[in-house]
Amino acid sequence: MITLNFVKAGLGDVDVLVVPVLPDGKAGVQLPAAISERLAFQLKQSDFSAKADELTTDFVTIDGRTIKLVFVGCGEKSEFTDDGLRATGARTYVGLGTVDKKSIGYFYDEKILSANSQLLLLEGLFLRNYFDSRYKTGDEAKKLQGKIIAQLTLVGNVPADVKKELQRLQVITDNVHLARTLTGMPAGELKPEDLANTAKSIVKENSNLEIKVLHKADLEKEGMNLLLAVNRGSAYEPRLIVMTLNAAKKEPPVVLVGKGITFDSGGYNLKPSGGMEVMHTDMAGAAAVIGAIKTLAELGFKRKVIGIVPATENLVSGDAYKPSDIITSHAGLTVEIGNTDAEGRLVLADALSYAQRFSPSVIIDLATLTGACMVALGERYAGIFSDQKDLIKQIQKAADISGDKVWPLPLDQAFKDKMKGKISDLNNLGPLDRLAGASTGAAFLSYFAGGRRWAHIDIAGPSHQSKELEAWNPPSGMTGYGVRLLVELVTEQL
Numbered sequence: 001m002i003t004l005n006f007v008k009a010g011l012g013d014v015d016v017l018v019v020p021v022l023p024d025g026k027a028g029v030q031l032p033a034a035i036s037e038r039l040a041f042q043l044k045q046s047d048f049s050a051k052a053d054e055l056t057t058d059f060v061t062i063d064g065r066t067i068k069l070v071f072v073g074c075g076e077k078s079e080f081t082d083d084g085l086r087a088t089g090a091r092t093y094v095g096l097g098t099v100d101k102k103s104i105g106y107f108y109d110e111k112i113l114s115a116n117s118q119l120l121l122l123e124g125l126f127l128r129n130y131f132d133s134r135y136k137t138g139d140e141a142k143k144l145q146g147k148i149i150a151q152l153t154l155v156g157n158v159p160a161d162v163k164k165e166l167q168r169l170q171v172i173t174d175n176v177h178l179a180r181t182l183t184g185m186p187a188g189e190l191k192p193e194d195l196a197n198t199a200k201s202i203v204k205e206n207s208n209l210e211i212k213v214l215h216k217a218d219l220e221k222e223g224m225n226l227l228l229a230v231n232r233g234s235a236y237e238p239r240l241i242v243m244t245l246n247a248a249k250k251e252p253p254v255v256l257v258g259k260g261i262t263f264d265s266g267g268y269n270l271k272p273s274g275g276m277e278v279m280h281t282d283m284a285g286a287a288a289v290i291g292a293i294k295t296l297a298e299l300g301f302k303r304k305v306i307g308i309v310p311a312t313e314n315l316v317s318g319d320a321y322k323p324s325d326i327i328t329s330h331a332g333l334t335v336e337i338g339n340t341d342a343e344g345r346l347v348l349a350d351a352l353s354y355a356q357r358f359s360p361s362v363i364i365d366l367a368t369l370t371g372a373c374m375v376a377l378g379e380r381y382a383g384i385f386s387d388q389k390d391l392i393k394q395i396q397k398a399a400d401i402s403g404d405k406v407w408p409l410p411l412d413q414a415f416k417d418k419m420k421g422k423i424s425d426l427n428n429l430g431p432l433d434r435l436a437g438a439s440t441g442a443a444f445l446s447y448f449a450g451g452r453r454w455a456h457i458d459i460a461g462p463s464h465q466s467k468e469l470e471a472w473n474p475p476s477g478m479t480g481y482g483v484r485l486l487v488e489l490v491t492e493q494l
């Protein structure tokens, strides 16, 4: 986690100072005169005009010490958007380049930017402050590690409520980073058991959390046959991970369910090359749920929340489940396997059905469920589906505030009817017409939601990005999508 220091007067031991600047050049009365002069020079003599995302550097010597200045253009206040400010913060991080990251300062002044604007800017910087160097060695590993800001000094008068909000941001972004790290782990390193161990170690650190992990024998006893069917091709046993925040509370809990397919080959409906390589990320829903539960625990959230992760690989073997198999689900409905690559909805179905015992007030599931959702909405938006319009609105509001984007897609009786089986109750693929695959996936899940308030969030698109689409994500890789959305949804909107 990035450590924050606060210096009210002077510049502390800062070697690099980031200063947000508006086009009018006002940088507040607190800025030391020598720095004001450099800023005035830059605005008058150079091309720098403080447009959004424009950065310029300069140097100043104060009391015999040379300080590098990074002036960050924020653009016109009238054009500010939340994501624009996050992007400015993220680009500031990138703009710092290879400077020594040990003594970086940020000039905090509410006369330049409001507290809210500065929090958004810093959120972008915190989120972008991430590199996955685990699988590099030697100099390159050191270079990547050197890019991380471990400490940031806020120079200026930071009010107590802003300090508190910064702490909250630190916790949230730290857990976005955790979700990225988990999602980025190769399948050989993160098997269902490892995911369960990660959850256990989080619970150990937080006294307000409890955990129950169901192993294969427990799942057999429970009759979680869809999860077990998907697992049959794998040499590693499945897990059902159940993390509970504030377990002693008697109230109906919020339940979060995250798809935890630690590798998806597609099964006998095998994925082609080019489609399989990133399938260790098919547990991004699980990573988001685990990250959100950890965040809620660390923030001391007082309500009862349960996170459920069905975890397994989907592989092929002599005993793997096959298209045309008919399996009796945990809920009792029979399911014909139309396609073994539609395994996410199978493990989620049993998890949603398992969740019923807690009499939840609401169930939210997050899953990298369908390529169809990505075709419809691209890589930045998750699709949301629910029978409850007010729940859709709550999720949209949480998305607007958190910056994890969503867009509603249809879920109606006609889609649900499409998922009925010919000789079984349901078919996991539905008709072969391939139309509206994101909606039919959601429609299949609806049979297992027990008629409760429930929403499905398809995160196939935003769980990872192949190039820079959102400035605060690593340019290529895992995004940790869903942690910010779930935390905002659970703490403020539900």
Ligand SMILES: [Zn+2]
Residues within 6 Å of the ligand: 264, 266, 314, 340, 341, 342, 343, 344
């Ligand atoms: Zn699949």
